[in-house]
Amino acid sequence: MMKHNVHSADLFDISGPVEPLSWTFMVNRIQTLSYILFFPSTFIEPSMIWIILLAAACSHLNIWLLANWLRRMDRPDGYFGTVRLLGKTVLWLFSLFGLSLALVKCAVLLLGYVDIVNNILFPSLDPKLFVALLLFACLYLARLGMEKTLRFGVISFIGTVWVVLFYVPYIFPANADYYHLLPLIPERMPPHPWHTFLTLWAAFAGPEYLLMLPKQAVDERRIQSSLLIGNAFSIVEYVFFFVVCHLFYGSQYLRRLDLPVVQLVRYIHLPFAERLEIIIIPAYAFSVVYVVTFLLLYAAAALRMMTGASDVPSGRKWLGPAFVMLCLTTMAIQYWGWANEMGKNRWIEWHNWSDACTYAALPVLLMIAALLTKKRGTRHATNHSPD
Amino acid sequence: MQPIIRQISRAMIFLILLMMCGCSSFNVKSNTVEEISPIILLYLDQNKNGQLLISTIIPPLKKEQKSVITVSSALIKEGRYQMDHKYYREIKSGQLRMVFVSDTLARKGLKDVISSQLLDPEISDRVYLVVAEGNMIDYLNNQLQQKQAQVDFYLYKMFAHYEKQQELTITNLKQFMERLYDPYSDPVTPLFAVNAEGFEYQGTALFQDDRMVGAIRQPDDVYFQILRHKNRHHKSMPITALDTTLGEVYATRKIRFTDSYREVQIDVHIGGRVEEYRDNRDLSDPTEAASWVRTVERRVESDMEQIIQQIKSLSVDPLSIGEHTLGLMRRPFTGDQWRKHWPDMQVNVRVHVNVEQSGMLKSNRSIFAPKGRR
Numbered sequence A: 001m002m003k004h005n006v007h008s009a010d011l012f013d014i015s016g017p018v019e020p021l022s023w024t025f026m027v028n029r030i031q032t033l034s035y036i037l038f039f040p041s042t043f044i045e046p047s048m049i050w051i052i053l054l055a056a057a058c059s060h061l062n063i064w065l066l067a068n069w070l071r072r073m074d075r076p077d078g079y080f081g082t083v084r085l086l087g088k089t090v091l092w093l094f095s096l097f098g099l100s101l102a103l104v105k106c107a108v109l110l111l112g113y114v115d116i117v118n119n120i121l122f123p124s125l126d127p128k129l130f131v132a133l134l135l136f137a138c139l140y141l142a143r144l145g146m147e148k149t150l151r152f153g154v155i156s157f158i159g160t161v162w163v164v165l166f167y168v169p170y171i172f173p174a175n176a177d178y179y180h181l182l183p184l185i186p187e188r189m190p191p192h193p194w195h196t197f198l199t200l201w202a203a204f205a206g207p208e209y210l211l212m213l214p215k216q217a218v219d220e221r222r223i224q225s226s227l228l229i230g231n232a233f234s235i236v237e238y239v240f241f242f243v244v245c246h247l248f249y250g251s252q253y254l255r256r257l258d259l260p261v262v263q264l265v266r267y268i269h270l271p272f273a274e275r276l277e278i279i280i281i282p283a284y285a286f287s288v289v290y291v292v293t294f295l296l297l298y299a300a301a302a303l304r305m306m307t308g309a310s311d312v313p314s315g316r317k318w319l320g321p322a323f324v325m326l327c328l329t330t331m332a333i334q335y336w337g338w339a340n341e342m343g344k345n346r347w348i349e350w351h352n353w354s355d356a357c358t359y360a361a362l363p364v365l366l367m368i369a370a371l372l373t374k375k376r377g378t379r380h381a382t383n384h385s386p387d
Numbered sequence B: 001m002q003p004i005i006r007q008i009s010r011a012m013i014f015l016i017l018l019m020m021c022g023c024s025s026f027n028v029k030s031n032t033v034e035e036i037s038p039i040i041l042l043y044l045d046q047n048k049n050g051q052l053l054i055s056t057i058i059p060p061l062k063k064e065q066k067s068v069i070t071v072s073s074a075l076i077k078e079g080r081y082q083m084d085h086k087y088y089r090e091i092k093s094g095q096l097r098m099v100f101v102s103d104t105l106a107r108k109g110l111k112d113v114i115s116s117q118l119l120d121p122e123i124s125d126r127v128y129l130v131v132a133e134g135n136m137i138d139y140l141n142n143q144l145q146q147k148q149a150q151v152d153f154y155l156y157k158m159f160a161h162y163e164k165q166q167e168l169t170i171t172n173l174k175q176f177m178e179r180l181y182d183p184y185s186d187p188v189t190p191l192f193a194v195n196a197e198g199f200e201y202q203g204t205a206l207f208q209d210d211r212m213v214g215a216i217r218q219p220d221d222v223y224f225q226i227l228r229h230k231n232r233h234h235k236s237m238p239i240t241a242l243d244t245t246l247g248e249v250y251a252t253r254k255i256r257f258t259d260s261y262r263e264v265q266i267d268v269h270i271g272g273r274v275e276e277y278r279d280n281r282d283l284s285d286p287t288e289a290a291s292w293v294r295t296v297e298r299r300v301e302s303d304m305e306q307i308i309q310q311i312k313s314l315s316v317d318p319l320s321i322g323e324h325t326l327g328l329m330r331r332p333f334t335g336d337q338w339r340k341h342w343p344d345m346q347v348n349v350r351v352h353v354n355v356e357q358s359g360m361l362k363s364n365r366s367i368f369a370p371k372g373r374r
Helices: A020-037 A046-071 A078-086 A088-121 A127-143 A146-161 A163-171 A193-203 A207-212 A223-249 A260-267 A277-306 A316-337 A341-380 B002-020 B076-086 B103-108 B111-118 B136-145 B151-165 B173-181 B218-228 B286-313 B335-344
Strands: B036-038 B041-046 B052-058 B067-073 B090-092 B098-102 B128-134 B188-194 B199-208 B211-217 B231-239 B244-258 B263-277 B346-357
Touching: A020 A088, A020 A146, A020 A193, A020 A207, A020 A223, A020 A277, A046 A193, A046 A207, A046 A223, A046 A341, A078 A088, A078 A341, A088 A127, A088 A260, A088 A277, A088 A316, A088 A341, A127 A146, A127 A277, A127 A316, A146 A163, A146 A277, A163 A223, A163 A260, A163 A277, A193 A341, A207 A223, A207 A277, A207 A341, A223 A260, A223 B173, A260 A277, A277 A316, A316 A341, B041 B103, B041 B136, B041 B151, B052 B076, B052 B136, B067 B076, B067 B136, B076 B090, B076 B111, B098 B103, B098 B111, B098 B151, B103 B128, B103 B199, B103 B211, B111 B173, B128 B136, B128 B151, B128 B199, B136 B151, B188 B211, B199 B218, B211 B218, B211 B286, B218 B231, B218 B244, B218 B263, B218 B286, B231 B263, B231 B286, B263 B286, B286 B335, B286 B346
Parallel strands: B036 B090, B041 B098, B098 B128, B128 B188, B263 B346
Antiparallel strands: B041 B052, B052 B067, B188 B199, B199 B211, B231 B244, B244 B263
């Protein structure tokens, strides 16, 4: 039935440069999803806005580096290029590492989202059913291949970005108390600055998965601006949600709330519709499906690399095992970790830390890669390949 | 041919999926309309044994009598559990709009009441919170007997209207909680007097933490509203002591601190027109009008100072004056320090009244007569 959708033999085939807007949307959605779902209760003081801006600036720098790397003509391309650069063993280790991180990230995102749906929309429904439905939606999308998934980013962006508009009334008085934002300049160090910074840094994580893009997917002239615009949009969104939550709740009440952003949605009353969360929360499913599918495809690619079967043209057969692994991870985390609030928070914390680590590792990786490329470039003339 | 059949079959599958959205898995609780009764209001009281009394109006579904049911329980959600056992339909609180609390319970503390409501995802944060003095159950029963079956709906409409008008104190759960945890302000709720005959706005109940400690009653409440908000329009502002009513009042209030936070200066500017006046002074005479305006200013000032004296003696800060100490770079008091500091503070109120029109009718004196001649 899906045959005509699936003409490309390989999941990862990309026919030509991807629309620059797709990159913008991708960066933006992959960053903002986790933040809005788990708006962590660490951002409790108005002066923490500076930490947000600091993390944002670092993230901007990071993405600038990444875009510069992607624009380089001499960077290694595809599987063979990377093998030549890093060697098989290192790549295998990288793949293992990436596979496990991607699976855990997927599972935590899915479960976090399902948790909100379960709490607010369908309290008496078994959450497993909803997890399964979302997983199959991801599988369907993943079967269409990477190119289609990247294009789905446009849908996921359009499907969720309008949500921001509903929060705009909360920055005006009657709802907002501007004194809640004072004192904006801190008289002392905010508590746990490192922890706050890392949580935020994790909220900006995600674009590091673009590191291995094939050359033909990248339009060198426009990739940098489109990635940076995506990041800038995320920054605007974060600052906006931060300010709105503070204006509306005040820092003292805010630190007692679990999901202030979702709670705020429930406060919206329009004259013709009252329970808007029934529309808004499901809309986030677009984002969840998009990000999870993207990571699922990465997991499939990692599996393919680990088995060393990359020379086989069909990457499709690795999607099945990757999907099974994702199901197992999700089930395992749901069974052991997600049973109570403590476990949930611990998993979210771990997820944040791993995200922060991978995103922070990006410039280091880029530096190593650049050094190796240089070295290889000199050796290339002698036709030597390191292993 | 093939593609058309395929498209039709896809459309069918999509339709079936769409229809299935209404279905749910087998173990889900039923929400059949005939079996539930969504309540609009909840009244919480406490009896002498310390048990909670929870009452609500059961909405009618078919041709049945609306009635008030009451249960007594130790916990709020236990009360709901008991209601389900007492009544033949399941009670749903998704449409809950108002929580009335008796003043006895309000004086004991409301934190548990409110947090149990907030923790329930069915209940919106917008539920109005009202303190009622008197016998609410009698009132509701009386209304239902007088064929005023929609009383709960009318009450909700009334609160929604007052909230939009912004002339009275109206609080919902979120606003109460926000101010409860805010170190620089204290929560307030509207206070209503209720008996078998009627339900009437009395003023503002003042809370220290989550306990009601006092109230600003009716004639003073309008001054309290002016002091509470940065700028506010009031349809009318009666000054009974001077036999005057000002109408279309636009009031602005400024708070500043002098003498290194030992003094608060509150400047109130009131602009409006005289709508009612029963004194012998001739307001069309500029000098007399000016002296009359000064009397009004003195009067309002002393009334406002009295209100502030009252809230200071209760050591509560419902006007959020503490918030105004905060600056872009400064926080001179922490929340606790402010609470200690506030009752000892010197507060000066300065009122400026600007009468835009001194009444509709000019005095019967000829406008050609020279001024100053009687």
